[in-house]
Amino acid sequence: MPEQKSDELLRVLLDANVEFVVVGGIAAVAHGMDRSTKDLDVLLKMTAGNVARLLAALQPYHPKHLLRQDLGVIPIESSARLATFDFILLTTTIGRLDVLGTVEPVGRFADVEQVRLELFPGRSVAVLALEQLVAVKMASGRPRDLQDAHELRALLELSQAARPEFGDSD
Amino acid sequence: MFDELKKRYPPDKFPACAAALDLGIDVTLLEANVRLTPAERMRSLMRQLGLQQRLQEANLSPAQLEAIELRYRQEKLDYYGPQPELDSDHA
Numbered sequence: 001m002p003e004q005k006s007d008e009l010l011r012v013l014l015d016a017n018v019e020f021v022v023v024g025g026i027a028a029v030a031h032g033m034d035r036s037t038k039d040l041d042v043l044l045k046m047t048a049g050n051v052a053r054l055l056a057a058l059q060p061y062h063p064k065h066l067l068r069q070d071l072g073v074i075p076i077e078s079s080a081r082l083a084t085f086d087f088i089l090l091t092t093t094i095g096r097l098d099v100l101g102t103v104e105p106v107g108r109f110a111d112v113e114q115v116r117l118e119l120f121p122g123r124s125v126a127v128l129a130l131e132q133l134v135a136v137k138m139a140s141g142r143p144r145d146l147q148d149a150h151e152l153r154a155l156l157e158l159s160q161a162a163r164p165e166f167g168d169s170d
Numbered sequence: 171m172f173d174e175l176k177k178r179y180p181p182d183k184f185p186a187c188a189a190a191l192d193l194g195i196d197v198t199l200l201e202a203n204v205r206l207t208p209a210e211r212m213r214s215l216m217r218q219l220g221l222q223q224r225l226q227e228a229n230l231s232p233a234q235l236e237a238i239e240l241r242y243r244q245e246k247l248d249y250y251g252p253q254p255e256l257d258s259d260h261a
Contacts, residue, residue: 031208033203034203036215036218036222037215038219085253087253089246118207147195150190150193151190155200158201158204
C-alpha cells in the first residue's frame, strides 16, 4: 500500500499542465471541512491529449489500474482509449488517484463551476465550487455523503458570514 | 455547552449551522477552519494523513493492512461500478 502523498500528486499534475478540477474529499478540505481523507479525486478534461499529459507526468511513479495492477504500468499509448472511460482508478508509488470524466449531477470538466484556491504557497489549483460540492454530496445518497453535505452547507454559511459584505456591522 | 452553541448559531441567522449542530457536527471546528488559508488546510490534512498512516503501519499486522486495502477497493467498486474491460495492453 503506497503512502498517500496527495499534495505531491497535485504538484505533479500542475507541473505537467494537466487540465483538472479537484473534487471529493480534498475539495471539501480545501474549502474548510474538517476531514481526514486518503482519496484524491480529480475531474479531468477527458481528451486524449490531456490523458496523455497525465500519464506522461505519472510515468516516474509507475501508474497502474487500481483494480488491475497485474497489467503493469499503463503506457502513454493507452491515452486515446482511456479518454473514453467514465473513470480511471489509478495507483502510483506516491498514492492513489481517482480520475473522473463526469461528476453527477454537475457534469463534465467543461460544465462545472470551479474556483482557484492557493493550496500551495504561490500555486493555485482548480477546485469544485462549494455550492456544487454540496450538490454532488446530496446526489450521492450515501449516508456519509449526506452528513458531509450538511457540514458543507454550514461551511458555506460561515464563509459567507466571514465575507466583508456580511460583516458584523449589526 | 450545546445550549451555548445553539445561542451562538441561532436558526434564524445560521439555519445550516443550527441544522449541523443538531446532527452532532462540531461547527466550531468549521469556524476555525474558515480562518485558515487553503494552503494551511492542505498542510494540516497531509500531516494528519501521514500520522494516521504511520500509526497504522506501526500497529497493524500485514493481514490487517491487506484487509483495509481490500475494503478500500471494494468500496470503490461499489461506488463506481465495474471498470471497463481492459486487455493486456490496457487498450
